[in-house]
Amino acid sequence: MKGFVTVKVTLAMLMAAIVDAKIYERCELALKLERAGLNSFKGYTVGDWLCMAHYESGFDTSFVDHNPDGSSEYGIFQLNSAWWCDNGITPTRNLCHMDCRDLLNRHLLDDILCARQVVSSQNGMTAWDSWIRHCYGHDLSEWLKGCNMHAKHDSKKIKS
Secondary structure, three states, rough: OOHHHHHHHHHHHHHHHOOOOOOOHHHHHHEEEHHHOOOOEEEEEEHHHHHHHOOOOOHHHHHHHEOOOOOOEEEEOOOOOOOOOOOOOOOOOOOOEEHHHHHHHOOHHHHHHHHHHHHHOOOHHHHOHHHHHOOOOOOOOHOOOOOOOOOOOOOOOOOO
């Protein structure tokens, strides 16, 4: 019975987060990322961030993915519960000192602050496999096409 109550409470909390979720349009997200100072952060462009977020979540703040190791990934940047946030289930380092549910709403500041921490780690954007597969070494200027911005288009190169 206690397990059932826990499941109901968890579902109710996730539903509350989903109500405040958003699937961003590409240019709308690009402008938010630029305003948050992500263009040229650690040498990466808004194009890098857009490309990664597109392949990770489809720009959907409510997206949750479950991994074979038992961890889950949350939000628009798919931040992992074993490392970056606490979902109350997975053993975690919680390096961003936050609840994973906080990554599931339309408010991106906490997501951006945590993603900046990920990129500031030794792995940079290579922490996201989708960035390596779909974004690294590609012309990312298409991600900004039609967006009224002043963002740089040149992406950082991975050091050999």
